[in-house]
Amino acid sequence: DGGITQSPKYLFRKEGQNVTLSCEQNLNHDAMYWYRQDPGQGLRLIYYSQIVNDFQKGDIAEGYSVSREKKESFPLTVTSAQKNPTAFYLCASRHLWSTEAFFGQGTRLTVV
Amino acid sequence: RKEVEQDPGPFNVPEGATVAFNCTYSNSASQSFFWYRQDCRKEPKLLMSVYSSGNEDGRFTAQLNRASQYISLLIRDSKLSDSATYLCVVNPSAGGTSYGKLTFGQGTILTVHP
Numbered sequence A: 001d002g003g004i005t006q007s008p009k010y011l012f013r014k015e016g017q018n019v020t021l022s023c024e025q026n027l028n029h030d031a032m033y034w035y036r037q038d039p040g041q042g043l044r045l046i047y048y049s050q051i052v053n054d055f056q057k058g059d060i061a062e063g064y065s066v067s068r069e070k071k072e073s074f075p076l077t078v079t080s081a082q083k084n085p086t087a088f089y090l091c092a093s094r095h096l097w098s099t100e101a102f103f104g105q106g107t108r109l110t111v112v
Numbered sequence B: 001r002k003e004v005e006q007d008p009g010p011f012n013v014p015e016g017a018t019v020a021f022n023c024t025y026s027n028s029a030s031q032s033f034f035w036y037r038q039d040c041r042k043e044p045k046l047l048m049s050v051y052s053s054g055n056e057d058g059r060f061t062a063q064l065n066r067a068s069q070y071i072s073l074l075i076r077d078s079k080l081s082d083s084a085t086y087l088c089v090v091n092p093s094a095g096g097t098s099y100g101k102l103t104f105g106q107g108t109i110l111t112v113h114p
Helices: none
Strands: A004-007 A010-013 A019-025 A031-037 A043-051 A054-057 A064-066 A076-078 A087-094 A107-111 B004-006 B011-014 B019-025 B032-038 B045-050 B055-057 B060-065 B070-075 B084-091 B108-113
Touching (some): A004 A087, A019 A031, A019 A087, A019 A107, A076 A087, B019 B084, B019 B108, B032 B060, B032 B070, B045 B055, B070 B084
Parallel strands (some): B011 B108
Antiparallel strands (some): A004 A019, A019 A076, A031 A043, A031 A087, A064 A076, A087 A107, B019 B070, B032 B045, B055 B060, B084 B108
């Protein structure tokens, strides 16, 4: 079955540690996105990528890093520089010519 | 000014009511507009695209007003199952590095009660 997969679903980390969230899609989509959602808030764009080996900062990129070495993979690293990393992280992908973005089920990151 | 703004609500309406949400956007060159639905603690899913001429899907009607730079979503005959957060999404104009960008509003919470 085609889809977009995020792992893990829940993640706990100690303050000061870097952590990498996985996002994989087998839909052959060009574009991939990372969003952050805080309780009662909308989605805020962290990074996005339209093609392999290229990505752009979104609205809240500070403290995050990404890579796009393969079309199907777009991992997000939450670094120790991110001041408030506890949040719900959503990955999405779509064809650039298409209207619909498909989302993974999200990763809930808790930093203690 | 935020790129995309929505009234966060919450909107509490009885079953059978008609409810409307608006969403304003700041980039007049924006080309594509969408409404997504997000259930509690779930990922967002596309509800409908918004076309220049307006479009309807069953009880849902979406409209675009380019002059005033807003999109709207109308839900008629509300059902309990319509309770969710509704997110508007804007895609900037074609060309340039921002072409692929999708910007979400903060979402409008709808609760339909018996």
